Amino acid sequence: xxxxxxxxxxxxxxxxxxxxxxxxxxxxxxxxxxxxxxxxxxxxxxxxxxxxxxxxxxxxxxxxxxxxxxxxxxxxxxxxxxxxxxxxxxxxxxxxxxxxxxxxx
Amino acid sequence: xxxxxxxxxxxxxxxxxxxxxxxxxxxxxxxxxxxxxxxxxxxxxxxxxxxxxxxxxxxxxxxxxxxxxxxxxxxxxxxxxxxxxxxxxxxxxxxxxxxxxxxxxxxxxxxxxxxxxxxxxxxxxxxxxxxxxxxxxxxxxxxxxxxx
Amino acid sequence: xxxxxxxxxxxxxxxxxxxxxxxxxxxxxxxxxxxxxxxxxxxxxxxxxxxxxxxxxxxxxxxxxxxxxxxxxxxxxxxxxxxxxxxxxxxxxxxxxxxxxxxxxxxxxxxxxxxxxxxxxxxxxxxxxxxxxxxxxxxxxxxxxxxxxxxxxxxxxxxxxxxxxxxxxxxxxxxxxxxxxxxxxxxxxxxxxxxxxxxxxxxxxxxxxxx
Amino acid sequence: xxxxxxxxxxxxxxxxxxxxxxxxxxxxxxxxxxxxxxxxxxxxxxxxxxxxxxxxxxxxxxxxxxxxxxxxxxxxxxxxxxxxxxxxxxxxxxxxxxxxxxxxxxxxxxxxxxxxxxxxxxxxxxxxxxxxxxxxxxxxxxxxxxxxxxxxxxxxxxxxxxxxxxxxxxxxxxxxxxxxxxxxxxxxxxxxxxxxxxxxxxxxxxxxxxxxxxxxxxxxxxxxxxxxxxxxxxxxxxxxxxxxxxxxxxxxxxxxxxxxxxxxxxxxxxx
Numbered sequence: 001x002x003x004x005x006x007x008x009x010x011x012x013x014x015x016x017x018x019x020x021x022x023x024x025x026x027x028x029x030x031x032x033x034x035x036x037x038x039x040x041x042x043x044x045x046x047x048x049x050x051x052x053x054x055x056x057x058x059x060x061x062x063x064x065x066x067x068x069x070x071x072x073x074x075x076x077x078x079x080x081x082x083x084x085x086x087x088x089x090x091x092x093x094x095x096x097x098x099x100x101x102x103x104x105x
Numbered sequence: 106x107x108x109x110x111x112x113x114x115x116x117x118x119x120x121x122x123x124x125x126x127x128x129x130x131x132x133x134x135x136x137x138x139x140x141x142x143x144x145x146x147x148x149x150x151x152x153x154x155x156x157x158x159x160x161x162x163x164x165x166x167x168x169x170x171x172x173x174x175x176x177x178x179x180x181x182x183x184x185x186x187x188x189x190x191x192x193x194x195x196x197x198x199x200x201x202x203x204x205x206x207x208x209x210x211x212x213x214x215x216x217x218x219x220x221x222x223x224x225x226x227x228x229x230x231x232x233x234x235x236x237x238x239x240x241x242x243x244x245x246x247x248x249x250x251x252x253x
Numbered sequence: 254x255x256x257x258x259x260x261x262x263x264x265x266x267x268x269x270x271x272x273x274x275x276x277x278x279x280x281x282x283x284x285x286x287x288x289x290x291x292x293x294x295x296x297x298x299x300x301x302x303x304x305x306x307x308x309x310x311x312x313x314x315x316x317x318x319x320x321x322x323x324x325x326x327x328x329x330x331x332x333x334x335x336x337x338x339x340x341x342x343x344x345x346x347x348x349x350x351x352x353x354x355x356x357x358x359x360x361x362x363x364x365x366x367x368x369x370x371x372x373x374x375x376x377x378x379x380x381x382x383x384x385x386x387x388x389x390x391x392x393x394x395x396x397x398x399x400x401x402x403x404x405x406x407x408x409x410x411x412x413x414x415x416x417x418x419x420x421x422x423x424x425x426x427x428x429x430x431x432x433x434x435x436x437x438x439x440x441x442x443x444x445x446x447x448x449x450x451x452x453x454x455x456x457x458x459x460x461x462x463x464x
Numbered sequence: 465x466x467x468x469x470x471x472x473x474x475x476x477x478x479x480x481x482x483x484x485x486x487x488x489x490x491x492x493x494x495x496x497x498x499x500x501x502x503x504x505x506x507x508x509x510x511x512x513x514x515x516x517x518x519x520x521x522x523x524x525x526x527x528x529x530x531x532x533x534x535x536x537x538x539x540x541x542x543x544x545x546x547x548x549x550x551x552x553x554x555x556x557x558x559x560x561x562x563x564x565x566x567x568x569x570x571x572x573x574x575x576x577x578x579x580x581x582x583x584x585x586x587x588x589x590x591x592x593x594x595x596x597x598x599x600x601x602x603x604x605x606x607x608x609x610x611x612x613x614x615x616x617x618x619x620x621x622x623x624x625x626x627x628x629x630x631x632x633x634x635x636x637x638x639x640x641x642x643x644x645x646x647x648x649x650x651x652x653x654x655x656x657x658x659x660x661x662x663x664x665x666x667x668x669x670x671x672x673x674x675x676x677x678x679x680x681x682x683x684x685x686x687x688x689x690x691x692x693x694x695x696x697x698x699x700x701x702x703x704x705x706x707x708x709x710x711x712x713x714x715x716x717x718x719x720x721x722x723x724x725x726x727x728x729x730x731x732x733x734x735x
Contacts, residue, residue, distance in 0.1 A: 039590075046134070051211065054209070054211075057212050064202075065220055066219040070508060073212060168495065172735050178502035281627055281630050285714065293706060303702055304702055310635045313635050314633050363699070364701065367703070431645050
């Protein structure tokens, strides 16, 4: 089961700085495990961020994004208290959705 | 309306209507041709960005020297009006295209993500704005060497 | 014993119980050595032997840094001098290109889960601590920079000999130096050291021939 | 295979990148600074804090118990302030323990885990997370903002401190290294890696309470003080340092006490 994301959404002026930490192996398909077997590709392909229900950010990733990914999104016209929802989907169709509320910095 | 924009809006509409499971919708949009391309030129082609113009309105922030190629932070800010999407390419990776970010509904033309880089290379940003493509690069040196 | 003495004794005892009193140096050394003996659960006796100090190491381990008496310094220097062996070929400067490879190799002899890392030969570890090739930005600075080493000193036989001996056992020149006794411990072979010497003194080596 | 984590991590990159990258020279300082700052700003170690929080309160192990009865020095279940005062003497075990050896005691006694099982999985790999790394992150972070204050009230704590000091200077092994060989001067680097001067309280107060635990980018996991010491011993070509060994606790007691007054901010971020 996927671990929860850690989302920090802080308001700077009228721009929300949304920073997200994700627990995910982001396997390239080229790593061998301790037993010497190739670990299959396992990576997040898609990240979707909504602000007050509207899609603001729609990202496609490859396996080149680092393990335990970190990414950020900035949204103009945001207010403290607005809800932000982040969903990722990986190549095994695992997914995880978490949300956060924008706070004044 | 450009194709990326259209797929984004379609996806949002479908998801809102509950017609599609998120995973199905997003899987359809994933740029397989671009992500599986092995050379930068092919990536550009997949994005429709082969003729992208060099632009000084794209700011790439990244370490000149990265201590760990497994975690290279890349920040791209576009000052080009109507920026719709930013792609990040690590030119010497086996699969150069690392990520494409599309913006809508007030999202700033700002991308930040950490990527893996196999070796010292140019990081290229592709910006799509108003149906046109623009590009900028920055070199990132990756330190490679045995441990002390 | 009068009452006053008893009172003083009682106060002294109270002081000892109430305040931080540190153990004396001898009991500290004893318990710390016991900890060393028990700290490594896995590994062969050979590996465990690495945690046993030789006489010179013991002298160089003083708390706060070794301040050697002249007789201690003389003893370490002599032990170190006596340890030095030379390549059977007699050549003290080998192939600088082989030396170049060795200087940037930081591996060899490390232990994981009771196994020594598999290596054809040990690296010479040089750039961990010394700048050598000015174009290599990887170098550490625990030891002095040696860029231009041969340019400054030349590559005469005497320079090669001094350099060889200094690498073989640095403690022959500077007792308790931070530099490992690379030849004396067997970490590097005499031939490997000769290659590193060549890298330092050869006019064609990047150390002396920077672009 | 624990030591191989680094190498396995390297293979996770698209091309193999070795564990200890290197680069620097003072001219490289600025080139590195941007990346270091960018990596410090968002710390994946926070994910370990959250996982540690769940693990601490969850009923686990053969005895189906949480760690809420675990006394880390501040009373059963209390995590706040724990990091500031460890290592310390515990009457029930009759020993001076650091955070990790104390957690080990609790996981064995309260939860019924087997000591050897916990030790086998003490360091996370790319194939398996470590519970201890998460628990240490959570407990460390619970003291954020407080100052280090290792008190050495008990005679055994003072014995440990002195033994740690002795061991810090003890040269041994095929490379004649002691801790002080690399950590006895300021401004030194092994390759590109900066080496704090651990004979200076000012530097210890900076470095100790801000890691370990710390997220290591090259290992893609949080590493702990026990791992840091294990790794140093490996570099010194000494045999595997026993987890929670008295030797490791002695060095920790010496260094942590010397860092008293430093402000805790955990987990940190390291290369």
